[in-house]
Amino acid sequence: MELIAGRMLDLVTLVALWAVALFLIYSKRDIWIRRLPALDFIEESVGRAAEMGQPVMCQGFGSGSSGIQSSIAPQIVAALSVLGHVARICARHGTQLVATMASESVIPVADEVLRTAYRLEGKSEEFEARKEEMMPWTPNQANMVSAINALRPAAHIIIGAFWHESVQIAEAASGVGAVQIGGTGRLYQIPFFAAICDMNLIGEEIYAVGAYITRTPQMLASIATTDYFKVISLVLIVLGTILASMGMSGSLDALFTW
């Protein structure tokens, strides 16, 4: 048994991250996190849909062959957290909810999320009666756009991992007059959502959804850990820039290939 060379810095960073996260989680400090207007806007957009008698549509549950077993799993989990939250509000207001499924591996999980949300609002029968229409199968962008044009949602919540289809889907929803909340961790799709959607979750904000909704001290502590490490990253960037400017790139290379 031996440690693999070149990955030691990764290991040290990961252990440090775990240590800080666990310390903050179990120290039970009061942690403040800033407002995420996009998430606060969800209730308002569902209310708008209820008033207009049109559905709320959620998208972002996988993409083609990429499902909950792939590298986009964290973004799907974030999208599922939002789905649970939206489903409860929809069940409370009696608003029609449609969550399009783009990966077969997400369907059973989304089914359970929706079932739980409707049960918690005492609307299990409604879920069982409408389950079939609630989760249409839309494996590619053509299906997603068709679903938007056919259902004409009043609110469109599009959070998760998307590729070039992001612009097609979001623009189609804009075309039918839906208010939109968009968010993705996929770098090159962020500008599309910023351009088209009314409210945005940028980058890592989508991972904070679960904590923001549940507001448990442990979840908030893990979000604070991200912020601490962002500060550390910033310090390292400044330090690296200084060292590189002083012609000490060799020391940096040695550090990062350790």
Next chain:
Amino acid sequence: MSSSRTYKRQIPLALTFIVGIIVSLDWFIKWDPLQTFTTTLMNFQIVMVAFMMGFAGVNLVYLHSRRIQRNMSENKLFDALLSVVLLACLFIWVAVGIGMGMNSDTYKWLFNTFNQSLSATAYAATLFYLASATYRVLRIRSTETGILLLVGAITICANIPLFTAYFPILGTILVWISDGLVKYSYRAITIGVGLGGILMGVRTLLAMETGYLGATEE
């Protein structure tokens, strides 16, 4: 503790923690038994995904059979026809795939004729959506959108040879924008997304993030 809760919550959470730790360790430690075990786990995943695909196929047949019955009884013949087309395609595709193989000429013909051309059409439609999205974003509504318009105009002009021929400075400005501002902003977002993703993993292993189990707010 009810057996349902144990079955649906505690066991999956325990399995997630154990498997997550083992797979993470495999990235850092070179040890044959660990690698063999991780490979076996990965194979489990492939089998489970294949099973899910099969299950999804069966579910699709069940769902659309019911839909055909319901639409026929409600006299929605066009909707029923769409489900019939879908099921026919599914059966033909599966039969050709299993019977002749995925490398057969018939399978390739089906793929190239239908799937490929329809996908290309859908992809091409992106252009029109992109154009209308560009129009939407390049309207001045605030200081930020004004700056966006300026940067957008420079980027567009710098990519047109006619403009760069008369104003070579545009090319220099474009390089400064894309290699400077854009790259560094993206790196900042990348660091945030990376840290957020890792912390999401930590929360999942610690059974705090349970969205993947279905019950997110119970």
